Every structure is written in structure tokens, then in C-alpha cells.
Amino acid sequence: MSNAYNRPDQLSPELRRRVLETARRLGYPGPDPVARSLRTRKAGAVGLLLTENLSYAFRDPAALGFLEGLALACEDAGTGLMLIPASPEREDVAAVHRAGVDGFVVYSVPDDDPHLAAVLERPVPTVVCDQPDIGNVDRVGIDDRSAMYELAQHLIAMGHRRVGVVCMRLARDRNDGYVSVDRQHAAHFHVQRARLAGLAMAFSEAGVDWSKVPVVERFDHNTASGEAAAAQVLDRDPSITALICTSDILALGAMNEAKRRGLRVPEDLTITGFDGIQEAERAGLTTVRQPVLEKGRAAGKLLLDVGERTRPRSVNLSTELITGTTAAAPRTIAEERWFGP
């Protein structure tokens, strides 16, 4: 009987037809997928752990691109993709334990996330995307530090020395304001830590005292946060020539704030982002483009690949510096005298 459903080739078509027909007449709804999964030890689905609020995942183009890539990989493999209900507020790890999946993809969570810990306890393969950077687990990501280092060098070459930084949340606690160097080093979000490290390295090499550079953090990730953070930096340090944002969303917010203040970009203020989302491209933002869809696809492939899983694998995707129209050489005092403000 089982054969009728699962191995059409093991019995005659005629018999198969008869069995199925009878089953239907008896009201048999087909094999129970859960019982089958128990027996075959395959759930036919992978779990996705996003620690951010779900709304965030569906509104941030970068997260969305990742999700799309992952979903495509799953679709190719005929595998379901299960969104694990794990909001950062509720520390209810039970959902991770309850999920009947063959593996997990963990996207951009802090290294001290309890849901992540629960995932790692499960005896199924796991792929971590972007962060955190933990040993012994498959990983997909980019080299955030180098990418940001390169962007910084681009600005340094233009002549920028007085800069400000706007970054995303560095830990699970809300800290909408200035960030000490200690907090930068202790950041639980590895991606943000790496990007800041890249900046610190480049500017230190250029003779800038990094501890003096204003770095402002925002917990929420949207353009309003970018606006507020940019305002905070510009209020305290009106003399900066460039505002470096660790995401395009924040940078787009900063652009709004610059406009509101009558600052021309890039003549009066250089603004840069990170991610390479479509909205940024449209705005001509100077930024770093990362292949978000490919990241999702790679994570899915890595998880679903049945190949050797002897030692942790790591996939590093390449990024590209996008030279937009929001970065230019800072005007010197002399130039301002000459050409007017």
C-alpha cells in the first residue's frame, strides 16, 4: 500500500490504480507527512532563524533579497522553508525545539542570542549567514571589514579626515547615541563590529585618532533613524566633511537630514552607505554593493548539499565599491572663501 504512493514502479499500474481508488473511497487522505518524516528521518524543510522582528525582515531590502535567494534555493530542492517564530522580545526558545526541520539557516543574529544557542544544540546542520562568527559551523558572508576599509580609503584619498559614523545596533540593548570605543569592540553584532573595525583601521593609518571620531548608533533600522542619527552627529560636529553610514537605509535617512539642513551632497557633505540596495542606486549613493540574493542562495545550497560535512565550510562572497554621486573631495576653507559657501 505504501508502495502505491511512494514507488509507482514497484507494482503494476493497474494494481496501483486500484489501491489508490480504494483508498480514496475509504476516505484515506494519503500518507501522514509527520509519521513519514519520523520514519524516514527527513522533514523536507529547513528552518530560518531571524532574530529581528519579522516586520524588519520584510521591510529591509537587503534582508528581503537574502530571503528571496534562500527561498529560491529551497524551491529548487523541493524543500520547504519554515520561518521560526523568534522575536527578540520573547526569549521563548521552545519554537526552535519544536521545529520539524532538517537544518537551520541563521541570518544576522547577535552572538549572544538564546535562539541561536538553541539551534546549535539541535543535532541538525546549521548555516550561519553574516553573523555571528562562530567556529565549527558552516558560514556564508562577505568580508565586511575589508569592504569598509576599501570604502574608507576611497574617502581618505579624496581628502576626508574629519568624518562621522552612523551605525546599526551593536547589541541587544538599545543605545541610541554615541558609542565608546569599548562598545565598538564588544559589539555582539559581528557585521557592525567588522565594518567599524575596517573604518578604524583605515583612518588610523591615515593619521586620524579614531577615538575622536564620532560614532552614533541606532537600534531601529529605518530612514527615520538615519535622519535622527545624522542630526545628532551634525549637531555636535558641524565641521565633518563626510558621514559614513553602515547601511544604505541609514544613509538614505542621512541624505534627508542633509537636505533639510540645506547641505548639498556631496558639495557640502559626503554621505556613504553599505549594501547596494536598489533605492540607494536610484539615489546615486556611494556605497558597497553586496550580493544579497546570492548570499541567500549560497546559504540554502550549503545547507541542502548532502556532500562531505567533515569540517565547517565557509563561503565568502565578493563585494563591489560603488562610486556614486554622494561622495566628493571636501571643499577647503580657502575654496569656500573663494567660491562662497
Add this chain to the structure above:
Amino acid sequence: MSNAYNRPDQLSPELRRRVLETARRLGYPGPDPVARSLRTRKAGAVGLLLTENLSYAFRDPAALGFLEGLALACEDAGTGLMLIPASPEREDVAAVHRAGVDGFVVYSVPDDDPHLAAVLERPVPTVVCDQPDIGNVDRVGIDDRSAMYELAQHLIAMGHRRVGVVCMRLARDRNDGYVSVDRQHAAHFHVQRARLAGLAMAFSEAGVDWSKVPVVERFDHNTASGEAAAAQVLDRDPSITALICTSDILALGAMNEAKRRGLRVPEDLTITGFDGIQEAERAGLTTVRQPVLEKGRAAGKLLLDVGERTRPRSVNLSTELITGTTAAAPRTIAEERWFGP
């Protein structure tokens, strides 16, 4: 032992601690979720069936809003949300059979979709969103016919009598071109059928011969399709005063095409949409807003609500006519003579 994991209250904390400690030492990874699901008859997840390509779902703001609402409802209930791998090309229904879920949400599929048939065979509750309109199943949607009827009346009141229509795909076969009245009536996508019916009713009442109104269909749903479809209508019927699109995405494409032709909107051509997505609002589109996020949330609640399930329930959400800046009274020939073209 099971109690130690599932009923902390049934035994002393001390014992619980000891049991868990021992379990860990023995390398026990915790209860297997699949076996538990088999025993408890609860999978702790709901399945989402989207028949469109997944990429579509992640790029169309309306679908995305629905997905977000559904995901929120699931998160609130601590339930997983599983995306079922069902692309329209591959007619592989197995994924539906394989999915270990407690119920299905079906979003916007044609009434003859094989995956839908497979879902309905499964002995679990199902909620259909938008379409198709099948009996005996819980449903969430809006009154597409009335909403479009109201929009049409708005245009008729302005004086529009010569109109063209651009609509989304009406069936699973590709038909990028004109649509006969027969095809309109036979459409497998109920939503599109209802919107066209609303238009037909309003314009017929206003004395317009609906069979003479050009209706153009596009299989793909993006602005490029909207542009091409608008071009097709305008090429054949340059005298129309209004172009009614059955989605905002198509309408935004039509706006591009109008601009390319040097037609001013709304002075030379009225354009309307449907959905009320953010991009449309930004463009000042005259459209019908529907609560997409609420639709998703309502679908989730309906599915997860353990209440009486004696007879099929139906949730109808309300829509709102948005009077934008893309619709105005058509200029008469006399006016054109007077004011210039």
C-alpha cells in the same frame, strides 16, 4: 523524563535539574520534534501556498504585505510559517503532501491549480485568501467587484466614456494581448474576473458598450508589463481618455509609458490603479487601497483560531477609494480648441 522537558511543574526543580543534567551528559539533544508532532498531532506550523514564482511574492509589495501580516499572526501564536515549494512550472504536488503542517493558507492562486487541489485533499483546515472563490473553505478577501465598480463610477462622474483597461493574467496560459469578453468571464483568477466585472457593470450602466472596450492582459506582473500593455492600448485606441489598470504596479508602468509619449497625466490621460501600495501613494495615483497586511493577519488568525469550525467562515475587509492626482475630467474637443492641446 518527558516531564522534565514538557512539564516543569510536575516534578521537583531539583529532580528536573538532575534529569536534564544527566541527559546532556549522555548527549541527548532534547526531544525529537517530529516524533513529538506525530504523537501530539500538532506540527506547530502552517503552510503557505503561493503559486506564483517565489520571486514574485518577494517583489510585489502587495504580496509582501500579506506575507508580513501572516507572519506576524504566526509569530503571535508561536507557530512556524512554512513556504511550500510550489512553482507554477513544475506541477509537482508532492511538496504539498510532504508538508508537516497543521493547516494551509492559500494565497491568490487560480481556481484550477493542482497544488490547490492537493491542499484541499489534506485533512487539515485551509484558508483561502483573495482567490479562488471556492465553497466550503474559510476565506479572507475584499469585495473586488464593488471596489472597482466604485472606482469606475468615480471616472464616469468625471465624464470618462472612452476607456481602456490593463489587467493581470486571467489564467495559467500566457496571453499578452487583447482579451475577449469570453475570456474575461472564464478567467481562472477570480480577483481579476471580479474587477473586470465591476468595470463592465459600471460602464454598461453608463451606456458604454463593454464589448467594445479594449482590455489588454499581461502575464508578468511588473512595471515593464504595464508599460507595454499601455502602449498596446494607446496604439490602437489613441482616443481613450482613461486607462484603468487592475493593479498599481501595472498603473505605474502605464504612467511611464504616458510620460514617454508626452501625454500629461491627468490632463491628457487619466490613469488609475488598484492596491494602494506605497509607491503608488508616492506617485499620487488614483487607486483603491486594500489592507494587505490585515488580510495576512486575518488569514493567520482564522487558521489558528481553534474556535468553532462548523461552517466555512468568510472575512471581507473594506477598501478605500484613494483620490489621487492621476484622474481628472477629460478635456473636451472644444476645450482643446480653446486652450490648445
Add this chain to the structure above:
DNA sequence: CTGAAAGCGCTAACAG
């Protein structure tokens, strides 16, 4: 090709 039986790992019920 057919039928019978073991057992996947768990939870719930019940007896001690």
C-alpha cells in the same frame, strides 16, 4: 507481487 511485523521517538495515561 502480497502480507505481516518491527520500530522510528515521543507523550499521555495509569499503576505503583
Add this chain to the structure above:
DNA sequence: CTGTTAGCGCTTTCAG
């Protein structure tokens, strides 16, 4: 409070 046991529905194996 603790230990034992039946059985969820399936697939796989093995004997006929």
C-alpha cells in the same frame, strides 16, 4: 512523585 507501557502512522524488511 516515579516508572512502565501503548500506540501515533508510517516505511522497510522479510517471509511467503
